[in-house]
Structures are given as C-alpha cells and as structure tokens.
Amino acid sequence: MCQDLFVQKPRREMYWDGKVSEIKKKIQSIFPGGAWNPLYDTSHLPPERSDVVIVGGGVLGLSVAYWLKRLEKQQGAIRVLVVERDHTYARASTVLSVGGIRQQFSLPQNVQLSLFSAEFLRNINEYLAVVDDPPLDLQFNPSGYLLLASEEGAAIMERNVKMQRQEGAKVCLMSPEQLQKKFPWINTEGVALASYGLENEGWFDPWCLLQGLRRKLQSMGVLFCQGEVTRFISSSSHMETASGEQLTLKRIHEVHVKMDHSQEFQPVECAIVVNAAGAWSGQIAELAGVGNGPPGTMQGTKLPVEPRKRYVYLWHCPQGPGLEAPLVADSSGAYFRREGLGNNYLGSCSPTEEEEPDPGNLEVDYDFFQEKVWPRLAQRVPAFETLKVRSAWAGYYDYNTFDQNGVVGPHPLVINMYFATGFSGHGLQQAPAVGRAVAEMVLEGHFQTINLSPFLFSRFYFGEKAQEHCIL
Numbered sequence: 001m002c003q004d005l006f007v008q009k010p011r012r013e014m015y016w017d018g019k020v021s022e023i024k025k026k027i028q029s030i031f032p033g034g035a036w037n038p039l040y041d042t043s044h045l046p047p048e049r050s051d052v053v054i055v056g057g058g059v060l061g062l063s064v065a066y067w068l069k070r071l072e073k074q075q076g077a078i079r080v081l082v083v084e085r086d087h088t089y090a091r092a093s094t095v096l097s098v099g100g101i102r103q104q105f106s107l108p109q110n111v112q113l114s115l116f117s118a119e120f121l122r123n124i125n126e127y128l129a130v131v132d133d134p135p136l137d138l139q140f141n142p143s144g145y146l147l148l149a150s151e152e153g154a155a156i157m158e159r160n161v162k163m164q165r166q167e168g169a170k171v172c173l174m175s176p177e178q179l180q181k182k183f184p185w186i187n188t189e190g191v192a193l194a195s196y197g198l199e200n201e202g203w204f205d206p207w208c209l210l211q212g213l214r215r216k217l218q219s220m221g222v223l224f225c226q227g228e229v230t231r232f233i234s235s236s237s238h239m240e241t242a243s244g245e246q247l248t249l250k251r252i253h254e255v256h257v258k259m260d261h262s263q264e265f266q267p268v269e270c271a272i273v274v275n276a277a278g279a280w281s282g283q284i285a286e287l288a289g290v291g292n293g294p295p296g297t298m299q300g301t302k303l304p305v306e307p308r309k310r311y312v313y314l315w316h317c318p319q320g321p322g323l324e325a326p327l328v329a330d331s332s333g334a335y336f337r338r339e340g341l342g343n344n345y346l347g348s349c350s351p352t353e354e355e356e357p358d359p360g361n362l363e364v365d366y367d368f369f370q371e372k373v374w375p376r377l378a379q380r381v382p383a384f385e386t387l388k389v390r391s392a393w394a395g396y397y398d399y400n401t402f403d404q405n406g407v408v409g410p411h412p413l414v415i416n417m418y419f420a421t422g423f424s425g426h427g428l429q430q431a432p433a434v435g436r437a438v439a440e441m442v443l444e445g446h447f448q449t450i451n452l453s454p455f456l457f458s459r460f461y462f463g464e465k466a467q468e469h470c471i472l
Contacts, residue, residue: 060423061274085228092210102327109451114430231256315387349376
C-alpha cells in the first residue's frame, strides 16, 4: 500500500529543479549580497503534488501528520501537506476549548485513546522535541475529573468505572459522605455517587500543544498552506455487490486550494486526503461526494458532523473551592474547573436541543449563563452564589449527531478519503492517539495499537451506534 502512496517527481522535473537552482546561484554571484527575488513569488502557494493532503490544521490534523512522518518506513518518503484556512486559529476548536483530559468515558475505545494521549502529553518532550529549541511546557494540572451522578445515573456510573478500571484507568467511586469529607465545599444534595480520576486526568494548555506540534512538523518536513479546500477532482469506477446493489467507487486525484484573500486557487495532486476539518468536516465530505446518493444507501449516507456552538465563561470567586478543586462535572450538565491561581474559574453547560444557539457566529449569550449555568453551579457549590463573571468566549464542537463519537478511518466508497473528526468535544484530548490510528490505517491498511473499528464511517449506514454517554 505504501508504494501506491508516494507521488514521485519525474526525473526530468528533478533535473530541471536542479538547473533552476544553478541559474539562481549564478545570478546571485553576479550581484554580490543580492537575494534571489523572483518576479512572481509563489512561496504562499501549496506544492503541485503531495502524497497526503490533510484538510484542517487543528490538533487532530497535526497529529495525523506527525504520526505519518514518524511511522514512515524511510525518512522523507511521504510528502505531507496540511491545509488550514485560519492561520491565526482565532476560531479553531483546539484553542477555544477548556483543555481537559480524562479517562472517564462510557466506551472502552475512548478510555484507551485517552490513556495513550495522557502518556503522550506526560512525555511531550520525548515526542515533540526539536534540536536547539526550548522544551515544551504544557502546564499540565493533574487535579483530576470529578463526575457526579444522581440516583438515576448511579448504576451506569458504577458500570462505567468498572470498565474504566479494566482498561487501566485509575478511577475511584465515592459515596456522598466521602465526597463531603474530601471536598467540603460541595453540596451533596441529589448526589448518589461520584467518580474521581486519580491519575492522568486534569487540564493543560491547548495552544502549547498546537504550537509544539507545528514546530515539530516543520522540522520533519511537513508543508503548511493557508487556504480553503473548495473542490476535489476524482475518478469513478462501478461495481455490483452480491445482493445486486450498484456501487460507485471514487478516488480523489486532485485537491483545489483557494488562496486566502484571493480568487486564485492551486490544484494539488495527491494520493490520500485526510478530512480533519472539525466542525466543517461534513461540508468537506459533501465536496468529495459523500452522501450524494439515494437515501438509505451507502452512497446516500452523509457524514453526520456539524458545528455546534458552546460557551465558556470565566468568573472570579474569592470564596470558591480553591487550589485543590478538580474539574467537576455535575449531574445537571454544568461543569467547572479552576483557572490559574487567582480565584478564577471557568465552566459552562451544554444546551438542550431546543436551546442550541446559532452556529453562524461566535457571539456569547450572557443570559444563558445567568439563566442556565449559574443556578446549577450555585446549587452544587454554594460559594458560587457570589461569583462575578469576568469574560467569556464561544467555540465549536465537531458534533456527531449520530452517536457523539469520533469518525476514524477510510470512507468505504471515496476510497482514499480518511476521517479524523466528529469527537463532539473530546477530540483535543484524544488527538495524539487518533492521529496514530489514522496513520496506521493509511500506512498498514488496519488499526494496529487500538482497534477503532466501531468508529468507522460504515456504522452510519448500518445504524450501529458507538454511543458515548459521557459528553460534557
């Protein structure tokens, strides 16, 4: 499979590249000290060809690029291009998240993904060190997650924790009495059971991880381009299944990248496309023809990922829980964690389907905090009655409407498009492991370290949910 992947330059073109280089040197020798300035600067354009084009330069896309280069059989064998339309990352889900990592999930695959990601983050400078550059400081705060369950959810929590422990996570159950003793600032009314992460849980600086990955990838020879993917050029072939159903298989040959602030676009020949476009990955899939077929068929099955806007509020409360506070996720849906050392906290809660805000902008609704978030916080932590909101922001979840879980691996019909999307709020923390899984699938044709078969695209057609219930 690896041999099909590489798009090699013809020898004639490599010879010409060398000739151009010689000509440049001769011109520079005529004008001592003069820099080479071509009449038309093409440095902002992507290359004409790349073995792999990754659409989306957030942490998930960067992680895929990292593992492709790390696992390649021969250094420099695979040419990887990352296309990101927002080079400032001002609207990127990565940097607008609360930066949490936990193993407290309801599916074993998610526990396994987060366990490896925790190991990756703990040893970040072994993975992402660059010669002569300073080490990364993720500012990891290992305060754990504290999940609270009502009477109704206690049995499910017990089952989840049993599974989490079997997978190797260090999580303990706490009764309301134990909870009150360890965290006296919590009002335990309505709490039947709590689960508390003892290791590998807490929060870190997402911006540092993003920049660390970019820095490492540049040292590995990965190419970056600021632009927007607007079109795929593909070829089709037809086949018939055993049941007589006609299928059209597509292979993408070319990606059109529209340059920023320009009508100009650059075609990029490629062998593989990775859709890591986050909240916008559904649109990228549509561009490739995913879901463009009769309803109820594989051809007509869409990628069910859409942008969902989520608010994060920052407040000040001198009488709050203090430095030992974990990230608390209440049974009401509200959550919070400490932010820094100055009695500041951040948190929110997810809206109901009826309350879903317009994803067309990132404006913050402060009434949502007053009416929906604050009452729940104050009920659980009475000290929050006196909190003062300092600021707020909004970001996007790449929300999988089918089962709130990731989509990983190839599309069954667009055979060279791979997915790394749809994690509905837990993509950042699982990115190191997901990137490795996608790279394994591209390079070896199957998952090697963690079996993510339940996360394949085909589940949408077959109606097989990989439902994740622990979504914050």
